């Protein structure tokens with residue numbers, strides 16, 4: 290979903306006579322406009338690119354279109370591990386398309402339609418290539434419907450660990466960064482193409498299916514229960530999740546928004562339940578620092594699976610490994626994943642190289658929460674890390690860590706140190722104004738490091754490019770920041 294594109298396509302639609310808008314075709318020339326605008330006979334319909342052009346992950350996502358909404362309807366049977374699905378993808382072409390790709394890992398495609406007409410489809414690796422009966426005209430909307438099924442498998446990614454659909458004893462967990470969604474639905478799998486989502490998940494009675502956003506109803510029939518979820522804020526695809534199993538559910542309301550927590554019954558009631566129950570309290574604290582909570586629902590999911598040793602900031606409803614709570618209550622990880630709702634989710638990456646913007650700000654939120662909670666101050670945390678971080682942190686530039694160091698200590702801790710260096714340099718009042726402005730100006734959008742630096746310079750009135758450059762790209766320890 291692109292704000293610029295949506296505006297442009299609205300304008301285009303308004304200038305096209307209604308009857309002609311849907312008639313773009315590669316073999317049947319139809320004039321688009323009588324006033325010198327391109328006609329389809331002069332158009333060059335070409336396949337969209339098989340990648341979104343991310344330098345770190347060239348195959349992620351696709352080119353030539355921009356998704357606005359996904360409706361993902363799936364049925365999953367833990368007894369057979371089989372998933373049957375229908376995905377409805379509403380998109381707009383950003384070039385004249387003869388064909389376009391969706392990312393889909395494994396699974397078997399049964400049929401594809403585009404604007405209701407059967408479309409050709411083929412698979413190459415994890416790409417689904419769709420060739421509609423007629424070319425898709427740049428700027429026009431289209432709807433692709435894909436019916437598919439099979440046994441979903443996780444993505445093999447040795448460097449980055451868990452990614453995608455995992456089968457568990459009682460259900461499944463679809464989770465992973467920087468990719469995971471393509472293991473259970475066809476998707477333009479890059480954070481630069483955010484979209485809204487409706488999920489409908491049918492599971493055998495007795496199981497819960499949790500996903501993102503607002504709970505939108507539950508209906509049973511013939512031994513199956515369908516759980517519906519609606520995410521109405523634009524979401525990057527890796528922030529989608531599906532967790533199926535047996536859970537202790539807590540439902541409520543906070544500030545007029547639904548709260549929905551789920552803790553696996555595989556762990557005893559206690560620290561996990563108590564910790565995620567503080568989600569709204571932590572979110573309220575972060576609102577004071579970052580500005581309004583950006584989404585329409587709150588929640589958390591606690592899973593227990595040896596393959597998942599992380600938490601992930603899945604939109605509006607982070608997923609936590611039960612391991613975080615083995616030593617007792619832990620609101621630090623809750624503060625981290627909630628901070629991502631502003632930084633990472635509402636303000637999303639445009640390219641994976643900028644990951645420090647997510648992890649540095651979320652780690653800094655842990656420091657702020659710890660100080661607020663009466664533990665050590667952010668300054669003390671910075672001092673300890675500045676003095677005691679291992680050599681690899683200073684060797685690895687968080688602003689360009691490389692794929693293999695995407696989630697390294699440098700990205701998290703030196704990323705947070707970079708945020709603190711900014712704070713020390715510009716002073717508290719400009720610093721907190723910068724954080725709030727970044728969240729509000731880029732809300733439901735994407736942002737880059739260069740844009741964050743420019744905003745920081747504008748608000749502080751200081752030249753900060755050299756400071757960011759040193760903290761983000763040097764391969765030796767930067768000087769201690771000083772007020773300027």
Ligand code: TRP
Pocket residue numbers: 449450451452464465466467599600601602625626648696
């Ligand atoms: N972004 C997650 C966090 O900060 C960590 C993470 C990285 C992760 N890759 C993952 C979690 C894959 C689950 C799966 O909290």
Ligand code: ZN
Pocket residue numbers: 625629647648651
């Ligand atoms: Zn994080």
